[in-house]
Each structure stands twice: as C-alpha cells, then as structure tokens.
Amino acid sequence: MDRYDKKILRALHENARVSFAELARRVNLSAPAIADRVAKLEQAGVITGYHARIDPSRVGLPISCLIELTVKHLEYYLVIEQIRNTPEVIECASITGTSGLMIKVAVDTMPALQALIARLMQFGDTKTSIIIDMPVPPRMPPLPEGE
Numbered sequence: 001m002d003r004y005d006k007k008i009l010r011a012l013h014e015n016a017r018v019s020f021a022e023l024a025r026r027v028n029l030s031a032p033a034i035a036d037r038v039a040k041l042e043q044a045g046v047i048t049g050y051h052a053r054i055d056p057s058r059v060g061l062p063i064s065c066l067i068e069l070t071v072k073h074l075e076y077y078l079v080i081e082q083i084r085n086t087p088e089v090i091e092c093a094s095i096t097g098t099s100g101l102m103i104k105v106a107v108d109t110m111p112a113l114q115a116l117i118a119r120l121m122q123f124g125d126t127k128t129s130i131i132i133d134m135p136v137p138p139r140m141p142p143l144p145e146g147e
Contacts (some may be wrong), residue, residue: 001046004029006143008037009046013140016050053138056090056106063107064090064131067117068099070124076100079123088116099127 007027011018020038024031041047056064071079083092083103091104103120107113113128120126 001143005037005041005046008034008041009143010140012038012047012050061106061108063110063113065105065107065113066129066131067103067105067120068095068127068129069101069103069120070098070126071100072124075123082123086116086119088112100124 004027008023011023011026018026020031020034023034023038027034029037038047056062069079079101080092083089083101088105088107089103090106093102094100095102105113105116107116117126117128
C-alpha cells in the first residue's frame with residue numbers, strides 16, 4: 001500500500017460517498033486510476049464495505065450499553081449464534097480475560113434492557129455498563145508509515 005492508497009482510505013473513511021472525480025482531485029490521480037485502486041483495495045480485503053454511521057438515539061434507541069458476557073467454553077459457538085440473531089446487539093467482540101464477549105447493544109427502554117440481560121444471563125454471567133458519552137467515536141486506525 002503506497003501513499004496514494006492511504007490518501008484514498010483516509011478520504012473514504014471521512015466520506016464514503018465521495019465521488020471518484022473528487023477523490024482524484026484530492027489524491028492527484030485520474031478518476032480511472034482511483035477506480036482501479038479502490039477496486040484493488042476492495043479485492044485485497046482492505047476495504048470491507050461502505051456504511052452510513054447512524055446515531056441510535058435519533059432512531060428511537062436512546063440507551064446504549066456494553067455488556068460483558070462470561071460464556072461457558074462448551075457453549076461458546078452456540079452463544080455466538082444466538083447473539084448474531086439478537087437485533088438489539090449492534091457489535092460483539094470476542095475478548096481476552098474472564099468475560100469472553102463484549103457486546104454493544106442499543107435499546108429503547110430500561111425494561112427492554114432488563115429483558116435482554118435476562119436472555120443473555122442464560123448463557124453466563126453478565127456485567128452491564130451504560131454508555132453515557134462517546135468522547136472518541138469510531139475512527140480509522142493509524143496507517144503504518146512507509147510505502
């Protein structure tokens with residue numbers, strides 16, 4: 001990955017809807033060259049998709065939480081499948097330590113959160129933290145230096 005690819009990634013991360021013509025202007029390459037580079041980044045798995053960032057609170061889901069779930073080892077893959085099929089779950093990470101899973105959820109009411117936690121408790125112990133602010137929103141990681 002060279003400096004042009006890195007510029008393209010930064011621009012797409014900032015605004016995934018930017019046109020190839022605008023990308024070409026910003027990166028100082030032709031639009032066909034940009035299209036070719038973006039296609040190669042997609043094929044290489046560097047770009048995995050294009051997404052709209054949605055504020056859950058503005059679509060009626062004002063309560064966001066992180067739930068640590070300690071899963072019994074033998075049930076891990078069963079639990080993962082259940083979590084994948086739980087609409088309130090917006091992210092899930094397998095983590096080190098005693099918990100095993102860190103689950104991010106968005107719900108509309110405290111009773112809905114309570115019901116979700118009760119469903120998750122059948123798989124293991126839970127620890128819930130309500131998110132009150134996101135001082136660092138999701139962002140692109142720093143790209144390695146060099147070409």
